Amino acid sequence: MSKKYTGTWNSVNEHEVPKWYDGCKFGIFIHWGIYSVPAFAPRTWELGAVETNEEWFCNNPYAEWYYNSINVGKGPSYEHHIEKYGKDFSYEDFLPMWKAENWQPQKWAELFRKAGAKYVVLTTKHHDGFCLYPSEYTDFNCEELGPKRDITGELTDAVRSEGLKMGLYYSGLIDWQFANDPIFKEEDNFGNACPTFEYADYSYNQMKELVDKYHPSVFWNDIGWPKQSEHMMPYFLAHYYNVVEEGVVNDRFNGLYHDFSTKEYKQGEANRKEKWEMCRGMGLSFGYNENEGDDQLISVPDLIHLLVATVSDNGNLLLNIGPKPDGTIPAEQEKRLLALGKWLEINGEGIYDTSCSAHLPETAGDGVQLFFTAKEKDLYVFIEGLSKEENTVLIPGVKGSAETLDSTLNVQCEETKEGMKVRINGYDKEKHIICLKVKDGE
Numbered sequence: 154m155s156k157k158y159t160g161t162w163n164s165v166n167e168h169e170v171p172k173w174y175d176g177c178k179f180g181i182f183i184h185w186g187i188y189s190v191p192a193f194a195p196r197t198w199e200l201g202a203v204e205t206n207e208e209w210f211c212n213n214p215y216a217e218w219y220y221n222s223i224n225v226g227k228g229p230s231y232e233h234h235i236e237k238y239g240k241d242f243s244y245e246d247f248l249p250m251w252k253a254e255n256w257q258p259q260k261w262a263e264l265f266r267k268a269g270a271k272y273v274v275l276t277t278k279h280h281d282g283f284c285l286y287p288s289e290y291t292d293f294n295c296e297e298l299g300p301k302r303d304i305t306g307e308l309t310d311a312v313r314s315e316g317l318k319m320g321l322y323y324s325g326l327i328d329w330q331f332a333n334d335p336i337f338k339e340e341d342n343f344g345n346a347c348p349t350f351e352y353a354d355y356s357y358n359q360m361k362e363l364v365d366k367y368h369p370s371v372f373w374n375d376i377g378w379p380k381q382s383e384h385m386m387p388y389f390l391a392h393y394y395n396v397v398e399e400g401v402v403n404d405r406f407n408g409l410y411h412d413f414s415t416k417e418y419k420q421g422e423a424n425r426k427e428k429w430e431m432c433r434g435m436g437l438s439f440g441y442n443e444n445e446g447d448d449q450l451i452s453v454p455d456l457i458h459l460l461v462a463t464v465s466d467n468g469n470l471l472l473n474i475g476p477k478p479d480g481t482i483p484a485e486q487e488k489r490l491l492a493l494g495k496w497l498e499i500n501g502e503g504i505y506d507t508s509c510s511a512h513l514p515e516t517a518g519d520g521v522q523l524f525f526t527a528k529e530k531d532l533y534v535f536i537e538g539l540s541k542e543e544n545t546v547l548i549p550g551v552k553g554s555a556e557t558l559d560s561t562l563n564v565q566c567e568e569t570k571e572g573m574k575v576r577i578n579g580y581d582k583e584k585h586i587i588c589l590k591v592k593d594g595e
């Protein structure tokens with residue numbers, strides 16, 4: 154019998170992070186919207202690498218911020234818009250160009266499964282206020298306009314038919330249909346956006362209709378929660394957990410509450426003592442950016458490193474894809490998803506359903522890095538930075554014997570007083586990071 158929550162902080166604070174979320178480790182984020190039509194942003198910085206001041210907002214690398222990037226009236230996106238579309242072409246004029254004519258949600262869901270992802274998070278309403286579902290509270294939605302399909306409903310069905318969990322993203326505190334002054338600095342962004350009770354009611358009702366219509370396993374709120382409805386938060390959470398027993402929420406509700414904390418590119422702190430999630434695009438943008446071709450996206454080795462380093466530190470990786478307006482996924486993004494899936498087919502036992510090991514990451518000499526995960530008493534050792542076919546690596550403080558998850562590798566172990574010395578034969582760089590299993594090694 155599932156617990157019943159009441160609309161009090163005491164009640165909802167009893168909620169625990171469900172095991173499924175911790176065990177999944179890898180999800181797919183999807184930013185798809187009107188902004189996918191212009192698909193333009195300058196390639197500047199990773200969030201968190203520089204101050205989010207006027208220079209950031211006038212050279213925003215996030216293509217999904219196109220509305221604001223032209224609204225600020227200066228910078229590369231503004232100039233691009235004037236040159237390519239002209240001063241009189243509005244953001245909403247892109248809507249008829251978003252046809253999703255080649256969109257096959259089942260193909261997306263199959264690709265996410267092959268990538269080794271276990272959950273998906275789709276933008277249902279980003280900052281531009283356009284809803285990717287038939288909301289009862291606005292006609293500015295994708296059933297009435299643009300694709301003229303229930304994108305959220307169709308993708309939710311496809312994702313669940315492939316055995317993955319479905320999560321929904323909602324821009325809780327920025328909605329340029331309600332407040333569209335150009336944003337030049339953080340304070341405009343988080344503190345003063347949408348300061349009306351009308352918006353607080355609207356967003357509360359939309360968040361509830363998303364829960365009631367789609368029963369999302371993850372409610373991924375962004376930016377913040379309207380101050381005028383902060384007192385309603387326990388009621389929202391109680392309703393969500395009563396309707397979706399396995400539900401989880403992130404930490405972007407004005408710091409009032411979270412099941413898991415988040416990082417975004419270089420912004421945010423991760424504390425391995427609590428569950429956290431890293432989200433980022435494959436380039437510098439979440440929305441599709443035509444300026445980001447194969448050479449500008451994160452490499453496969455760096456992607457595998459990011460997943461291993463995140464999971465070994467008690468995190469999940471929520472990796473974003475930015476689809477094209479016709480509903481196809483850019484080939485350079487698909488290529489990386491399939492490469493990650495191939496690696497996980499061999500090494501996933503050391504990733505999925507593991508917990509943080511007592512062993513901290515460390516270097517093992519010759520540029521070799523070690524990362525650890527655990528599954529009950531078993532220890533998994535990830536070895537990064539091998540370069541030769543034959544390698545000897547010392548794993549400090551680890552006893553017993555190890556087997557490799559990659560059956561094409563040959564591993565011999567020797568116990569020394571410093572730890573386990575392993576000889577690895579058959580390595581090649583296409584294997585990237587390898588994983589050893591040490592029975593009862595944790």
Ligand SMILES: C[C@@H]1N[C@H](CNC(=O)c2cc3ccccc3o2)[C@@H](O)[C@H](O)[C@@H]1O
Pocket residue numbers: 215217218375376377405415416417420421422432439
């Ligand atoms: C997933 C991305 N989120 C961006 C907004 N980011 C945040 O609100 C944010 C980033 C962040 C990092 C650490 C802790 C909290 C945080 O909040 C949002 O502006 C982007 O367009 C994209 O949707």
